Amino acid sequence: MTQVWTTPHRATPVDAVVALPGSKSLTARALVLAALSDGPSRLVRPLRARDTDLMAAGLRAMGTQVAEDGEDWLVIPGELRGPAEVDAGLAGTVLRFLPPVAALATGPVRLDGDPRLHERPNAGLITALRDLGVRIDDDGRGRAPFTVHGTGRVRGGPVTVDASESSQIVSGLLLAAARFDEGIDLALAGGLPSMPHVEMTVAALREHGVEVTATERGWRVSPGPVAARDEVLEPDLSNAAPFLAAALVTGGRVTVRDWPRATTQPGGRLDVLLGAMGAQVTHVDGGLQVTGTGVIRPLVADLGEVGELTPVLAALCALAGGESRLTGIGHLRGHETDRLQALDEVLTAVGATVRQLPDGLLVTPGPGRPARLDSYADHRMVHAAAVLGLAVAGVEVTDPGAVSKTLPDFLQRWAAMLGGPR
Numbered sequence: 001m002t003q004v005w006t007t008p009h010r011a012t013p014v015d016a017v018v019a020l021p022g023s024k025s026l027t028a029r030a031l032v033l034a035a036l037s038d039g040p041s042r043l044v045r046p047l048r049a050r051d052t053d054l055m056a057a058g059l060r061a062m063g064t065q066v067a068e069d070g071e072d073w074l075v076i077p078g079e080l081r082g083p084a085e086v087d088a089g090l091a092g093t094v095l096r097f098l099p100p101v102a103a104l105a106t107g108p109v110r111l112d113g114d115p116r117l118h119e120r121p122n123a124g125l126i127t128a129l130r131d132l133g134v135r136i137d138d139d140g141r142g143r144a145p146f147t148v149h150g151t152g153r154v155r156g157g158p159v160t161v162d163a164s165e166s167s168q169i170v171s172g173l174l175l176a177a178a179r180f181d182e183g184i185d186l187a188l189a190g191g192l193p194s195m196p197h198v199e200m201t202v203a204a205l206r207e208h209g210v211e212v213t214a215t216e217r218g219w220r221v222s223p224g225p226v227a228a229r230d231e232v233l234e235p236d237l238s239n240a241a242p243f244l245a246a247a248l249v250t251g252g253r254v255t256v257r258d259w260p261r262a263t264t265q266p267g268g269r270l271d272v273l274l275g276a277m278g279a280q281v282t283h284v285d286g287g288l289q290v291t292g293t294g295v296i297r298p299l300v301a302d303l304g305e306v307g308e309l310t311p312v313l314a315a316l317c318a319l320a321g322g323e324s325r326l327t328g329i330g331h332l333r334g335h336e337t338d339r340l341q342a343l344d345e346v347l348t349a350v351g352a353t354v355r356q357l358p359d360g361l362l363v364t365p366g367p368g369r370p371a372r373l374d375s376y377a378d379h380r381m382v383h384a385a386a387v388l389g390l391a392v393a394g395v396e397v398t399d400p401g402a403v404s405k406t407l408p409d410f411l412q413r414w415a416a417m418l419g420g421p422r
């Protein structure tokens with residue numbers, strides 16, 4: 001892929017219909033549950049991107065068959081075993097979902113990944129697994145690389161978990177818990193970001209016949225079989241964000257096809273969020289249509305439940321008609337990059353004024369100016385730069401290949417949207 005991407009500038013309204021591949025988060029859960037289930041299953045329209053390919057590879061390394069059948073994945077569970085090496089790349093889902101699976105394997109499973117993965121917070125997961133009876137060798141900070149010494153079974157039972165830095169710690173424990181001897185009775189020690197993603201996990205478990213109950217302080221998963229099931233994956237609604245944002249920025253119209261009627265994906269909140277920023281939003285026959293009105297209103301919102309939408313929304317804030325205040329997103333400092341710092345640098349470079357809060361950002365738009373931006377190895381920072389570039393001429397991004405994490409052909413899709421019907 002090109003080393004520096006000059007993002008397309010667009011003075012006229014966009015008019016496009018966009019179809020997007022499967023959800024990263026739903027595909028990750030479907031793969032893990034298929035590997036833990038009692039029979040083979042077919043995943044239809046899974047996301048094929050770096051994060052989900054690494055999840056499949058990690059499961060294969062531990063004895064699961066994940067085969068391609070056209071665009072589908074066929075998953076045949078096998079006896080989970082080490083020794084194995086898991087490359088988590090930069091994927092939080094692999095980092096937090098596979099250690100509990102590795103604990104059910106016989107033999108050591110070592111997990112490592114990109115340099116930035118070593119910085120991503122994970123102590124809550126390692127501590128919880130140890131409290132559940134699992135032996136793990138780590139760097140003393142609970143971060144990658146580490147080795148899970150699985151014995152083929154996990155005692156499970158009551159455990160108190162610090163998931164204040166990532167909801168994926170809860171999701172990872174819940175996903176594997178039906179296979180623990182005593183299941184799990186998980187109590188949260190503190191706050192929890194990204195609640196819709198935990199609801200997604202609970203829904204996925206129930207669809208697989210697993211008994212999950214909400215308790216006063218968390219969730220209880222009963223021990224028992226995980227029923228195999230075929231699944232058609234929803235499109236990735238977080239990856240819809242930059243495309244829908246293009247309608248606001250250009251005063252145009254973008255429809256994302258196959259928008260689910262009901263969803264646990266945080267991107268399902270884009271109708272309300274983009275509506276609050278001045279778009280007309282309509283659920284049309286099988287899709288979500290966003291029409292820009294020529295006005296972008298500033299946003300004052302707690303994004304703690306939908307953190308992964310922040311980069312694109314913050315880019316819109318830099319183009320809005322006043323100061324925006326985005327809060328509840330301190331945990332974004334542990335994402336692919338420190339996203340609050342990265343957004344501060346990027347939005348400032350294109351002319352906005354940004355103030356970092358401990359848990360968020362204040363963004364005041366300014367006269368746009370050209371800038372060469374970094375991708376920070378973060379797919380969503382490339383999406384944000386693309387949105388800025390529509391309005392500000394001369395926006396470039398180095399290393400745009402970071403988009404491979406969840407949407408490898410983002411640049412082509414972006415060009416196709418801009419070249420779409422007028």
Ligand SMILES: O=C(O)C1=C[C@@H](OP(=O)(O)O)[C@@H](O)[C@H](O)C1
Nearest residue numbers: 025166167168193194197307308
């Ligand atoms: O469970 C998941 O699939 C995810 C949960 C969230 O993680 P955090 O709670 O760490 O933000 C989200 O940001 C990430 O992109 C995907």
Ligand SMILES: C=C(OP(=O)(O)O)C(=O)O
Nearest residue numbers: 090091092093308335336
């Ligand atoms: C935070 C994200 O990814 P990860 O699953 O690696 O945490 C993201 O995709 O915005």
